[in-house]
Amino acid sequence: MKELVTTELKLLYRRKQELVNPLLFFVLVCSLFPLAVSPQAERLELIAPGVLWVAATLASMLSLDMLFRHDYDDGSLEQLAFGDQPLYLLMLIKIGCYWLMSGLPLVLISPLLGLMLFLPYEAMPTMLISLLLGTPVLAMLGSVGAALTVSLRKGGVIVALLALPLFMPVIIFGSSAVVAASQGLPATGQLLWLAAFAVAGICLAPLATASAVRIAVSCD
């Protein structure tokens, strides 16, 4: 188990460009809004929570492809699926490592983008917590779609079609937490909802991902 964690992290770390691209995408999408909507601070302040959350969701969806693609291509996904370790646990580790390398950096650079979009300082901690709780849910839900479409040559659009409807509740609660905090209201309720999603996602999604991986590797 421990070895799997270190190999996973090493493998992900060696694909730096693939890790950096979604982050760049995140930054670029966020910087499009001041250009397209208005550079005025009062206006940007209003849309900042939504823009940050939508951009973070799209960025984490873009990086989903790397979760299983390489392992599928070199056959190691098949080895995992037919090995004697419980696939549920392996998937949990895989998605966890993937989130550490792709989701966490996204959360870490979000305050910078918050500043660029004039998000009030009071809302920064809430935004960080909401993304910290929300991005694991996105990774967990997205992993099901990524595993289902890994055997397809052009899986990208299908992943979006499958994952985005399921991402919607996360976006609703995530951005409404940030909106509440930026208006000086308590955001505990929304954050607790996100925490509940995270717990449910971490418990249940690897089960679905494991059976999706079995479907993908057994149907070639």
Next chain:
Amino acid sequence: MKSIWRWFHKWTSPKWFYQMSESWLPWLTGLAFILIPVAVIWGLAFAPPDYQQGNSFRIFYIHLPSAILAQSVFLFMAVAGLVSLVWRIKLADIFIKVAAPFGAAITLLALLSGAIWGKPTWGTWWVWDARLTSTLIQFFLYLGVIAIFSAMETVESAGRAASLTCLVGVVNVPIIKFSVEWWNTLHQPATFSLTEKPSMPAEMWLPALIAVIGFYCLFGAVTFYKMQSEIIYRERRSLWVRERFNSVTCQIDGGEKV
């Protein structure tokens, strides 16, 4: 007990299903074609107008059955998905494949009729209300299932992937169902329940009930009909299909992948 198991095992046989659906199909089609016009004409022309909304409430007789089906078709698909993943029953895959486009269409009908109803009563075509939004998500989930069937290369992997999607997506159904109770929304709570007496007079709710039954019959008829053609296509190399459709199967076999 043994006979129950035998009945259960029958469902794994496409041939048995084909023969069973052949005898059911005319009844379901007939009922659908009688009940829906009766309900719609009754509802649109003869039911008393609402004391508040006047005649604009009459779209209810389209909106209610389509919204009920939008949810329950997905529920059926999820049950079929479970059956397909656990027992690997081919019929369940076929059901999901043919039910998804019907579900998407009926969800679209529910959304459109709701929008048309919303304009005179709420003053707007669309609000980002909890029930409307979750129904929209439902519509996207149906489209996702349809997309899987068109993207996957083999029918087996498509069926199993779609089954899994249905099982994951079914979390949305209780959200739609209870959205009107959990959140303060513009959409009214459920009009009917199985346990309580309806809050409207019989000449108003009876056509709605008939419409719901009619829509279910229509769903059954369309599904059976499309499942039949899917079964014939998938089983085109088996003996019973060859014997039955001698000339047709020769053509299908002769050509490239249809």
